[in-house]
Structure formats: structure tokens, C-alpha cells
Amino acid sequence: MTIERIGLTQRWCDAAIFNGIVFLAGHVPETTGRRSLAEQTEEVLALLEETLDSAGSGKERILSVQIFLTDISRISEMNEVWDKWVAPGHAPARATVEAKLASPDYAIEITAVAAKRGI
Template identity: 35%
Template sequence: MQKLHSNQRMSQIVIHNQTIYLSGQVGAIDEDVSAQTLTCLHKVQELLEEVGSDKSKILSATVWLKSMDDFAEMNVVWDEWFADTQPPARACGESALAHSDLLVEVTVIAAA
């Protein structure tokens, strides 16, 4: 098992048995839901590329929205980002996030 970008609370990347687990990725608190979603996905892409994977190898994703009222707007960005590859299995729900101005958080599990 390998853990990268770790601190006392969490690791950004955990690799175990050729499976990559990413911690939740968020955008900037001054961004709208579209921009936060795109920022999350870019962070996911950067982390996956760091360990030799990419978005086509994402197996499962969980999306947390501050409000399900943002579901359609988030999906526009999501659908565009996955337009060139088959999307993963996905769950999406509403949740209080770590900061009151965060609107979306994305976590993924991917193949190495």
C-alpha cells in the first residue's frame, strides 16, 4: 500500500492492489458551482496523472452538493468533462460540506 500527500488527518492518494483512492476534492470558495465542479475534476485529473492513471480509469465517483438545486448545473460540467470517455459509476447527494461556501466535493476510486 502507498499513501501520498499525507498529513495527520488524511492522505490525498492511497494506492492498494492496483486501485487508487482519492480524498474529496473541492474548488475555491469564491467560485460558483460550475467553476467549483471543474476545479474538483481538474484536481482529480492531476492526482490521477501523478500516479499514472487518468479519468478513463475512474471506476466510481461520489459527488456531494451543498444543495441539490445545483444538480443540473453541476451535471453540465460533469457531462462535458466525460464527453471523450465513458463515465464511471456515480452517486450524488446533498450534504453540509467542510466550509459554508463550498458547493461541491468530488471523490473517486480509479484503476491504476
């Protein structure tokens, strides 16, 4: 069986696909600055959805997701955006934790595992 990689760089890929399962890298906002957590969450979810689509999957196919927030006390702000985005009836297994991220400009990072369409 082969492993397919999407968005491959020397250090990482945006997604790796094996046996019909899509493993997504951590996605962070490309635009930071003084943007709110809600704005960063919207951007990260849009990027996640783009990667899922490129991998032949979609948000309704997400099996599990890990969400990393720099300030867990702001989880309700993130949840407001998440609840509007998640496919109704297809909420994945989810863990949300507080973490120090790679850049102080990031308020959020999300990674996921999904099934390809047709599996």
C-alpha cells in the same frame, strides 16, 4: 503488498493506492468565495485529474465517483461541467447526493476510486 500514499499529511492523503486500485480523498475547491457551482466543479475536476495523474491513473480509469452538493437542486449546473469533462465511453458508476460540507464556502466535493494504468 504495500500501500502507497500520495499527498500524505498527518490527517489524510490525497490518494491511497493498493493492489492497483486508487482511492481518492474528497476533493474540494481551493478557491471559493462567490464562485459559481460550475466554476467550483471545473476546479475540483482539474484537481481530481491532477491527483489521478500523480497516482498513475486518469479520468478514463475511474471506476466509481461520489459527488456531494450543498444544493441538489443545482445538479444540472454541475452536470453541464461533468458531461464535458468525463471521458467519452468511460462514465464511471456515480452517486450524487446533497450534503452539508466541511466549509460553507464549498458548493461541491468529489471523491473517486480508479484503476491504475496498466492494470
